[in-house]
Amino acid sequence: MNRDRGGPGLHGVPGGATQTPSRPEQLLFLTDEQLRQGIELLFFAYRDFTSDPDAVLAERGYGRAHHRAIHFIKRRPGITVAGLLDILGVTKQSLNRVLRQLIEDDLVVQTTGQADxxxxxxxxxxxxxxxERSLSAPQRERLRRAFSEAGPDAVAGFRKVLERMIDEGGRDAVLSLVGREGR
Amino acid sequence: MNRDRGGPGLHGVPGGATQTPSRPEQLLFLTDEQLRQGIELLFFAYRDFTSDPDAVLAERGYGRAHHRAIHFIKRRPGITVAGLLDILGVTKQSLNRVLRQLIEDDLVVQTTGQADxxxxxxxxxxxxxxxERSLSAPQRERLRRAFSEAGPDAVAGFRKVLERMIDEGGRDAVLSLVGREGR
DNA sequence: AACAATCAGTCAATAAGGCTGACGTAAACT
DNA sequence: AGTTTACGTCAGCCTTATTGACTGATTGTT
Known part of the structure; x- marks a missing residue:
């Protein structure tokens, strides 16, 4: 089983609208050491975070590719193949294999577009x-717990930093996909 | 000995010392929708975050496995093979191939232990x-920028949430590996 | 001294999931 | 009519990961 993920994907147009910084761009003293800690914290947190659904997936003989496809189909019902391709940032051939299985296993249905x-x-x-629920449940539970323990201010900060970590080029597109109600 | 996939790794003793919650465990109202947003934000931020070093790696013909090995050797100079195995959560066979290349390419040296x-x-x-520097530089730069824009309070919250996302079992071990000076 | 356990390294076989290139078909746009 | 777009698929390749079995050196234990 492959544990890598990521890839380029979702490169949109640079048109960047800065999101009204709540304070005047106060320059922080950030040592390399502090930044390295951030890098590792991300590594470990993300590793554990993704280990949750992996267990569920493994039982069914699916991989992360299936998870990602299911996640974004859930999130964007009626999404087209090309749309999914854009979000996932993989090739058509890779996605197709996964999609074929999911359709065969009666987890996903395709309908021909009416307009096109x-x-x-x-x-x-x-x-x-x-x-989908059984995949996201443990992740939501993990987040729920972490958010509750950390408190609302920490959650706001968490989101703020994550948003600013996203490539500026596609940031607006991503954020509008994700939704911003929580802010 | 082989370890299984998606391995939690770094399992320490549960002895959990709660980190003095800044407020009395205030229960948050967290809708599934908010949690799903968190899940996606993590996905996109982490994807872009890992795309930085991937570019550098690709030039050299290395993969993420090389990156992870280099990162943790940098972080824990003199670490043993078994120690690295534990941190990375991969099998000996997987690591060995990577390590062999790195040694061959004169990026890593091995020295026989004195005590053992x-x-x-x-x-x-x-x-x-x-x-290592050329790999971590773009990541540090990305974090530096995100941290600066988000402000110190947001950074504190970011760390707080990430820490609490880590498996409780190994959390203390991980956090002491990462270091906590920033708090 | 003999034996068992541990740390490291290796070989062979297998699999998932990416990739590229090439092609085909249907539908839409010009 | 000709071109482009959206989708699907065949074939072949690569990387990273897996398991199982084994060797060699060293250490610890009886």
Whole structure:
């Protein structure tokens, strides 16, 4: 099983609108050591974070690729194949293999687009919804716990930093995809 | 001995010393939607975050496995092979191939342990140090920027949440590895 | 001294999940 | 009519990870 992820993907247009900084860009003293700690904290937190659904996935013989596809189909019901490709940042061939399995296993359905009949709109079946929940449940639980323990101010800071870690080019596109109600 | 996939790694003793919560465990109202946003934010931020060194790595024909090894050898100079195995959570066989290359390319040196001569202590050569810097530089720069823009309170919250996302079992061990000076 | 356990390194086989290139088909745009 | 777009698929390759089995050196234990 492959544990790598990531990749370029989602490179949008640079048109960057800065998000009204709450304080006047106060320059921080940040030592390399502090930054290295941040890097490692991210590494470990993310590693444990992704280990949750991996267990569920393994039982079914799926991998992370399936998880990502299911996640974003859940999030954007009716998304087209090309749209999913953009978000995931993988090749058509890679996605296709995964998609084929999910459709075969009755977790995802395709419907031909009405406006543009070349497109295939993707949706989860009830069975797919169920798997999605069982994948995200442990992650949500982990976050819920961490957020609760850390408190609302910490959560706000957490989001703020993560948002600013995203490539400036695609940031607005990503953030509008993710949704910003929590802010 | 082989370890299983997605391994939690770094399992320490549960002896959990709670980190003096700054407020009395105030229960937060967290909707599934908010939590899903957190999940996605993590996904995108981490994806972009890891894309930085990937570019450098690709030029040299290395992968993420090399990066992780180099990172932790830099962080824990003189670490043994078994120690590195524990941190990375991969199998000996996987690490060995990577290590062999790094040694061959004169980025890492092995020295036989003095106390226990079965052990091999790993260190970066000057050349290895150089690669490590060029790998971590863009990540540090990204974090520096994000931290500066978000402000010190947000950074504190960021760390706080990440720490609490780490598996409780190994948390103390991980945090003492990472270091906590920044708090 | 003999034996067992540990640390490191290796070989062979297998698998997941990425990649590129090439091609085909249907539908839409010009 | 011709070009472009959206999707699907075949074939082949690579990297990283897996398990199992084994060797060699060293250390610890009886």
């Amino acid at each position: 009949r070349r497109q295939r709109h993707l949706n989860l079946t009830p069975k797919g919804e169920e798997l | 001569r079965r052990q091999r202590h790993l260190n970066l050569t000057p050349k290895g140090e150089e690669l």
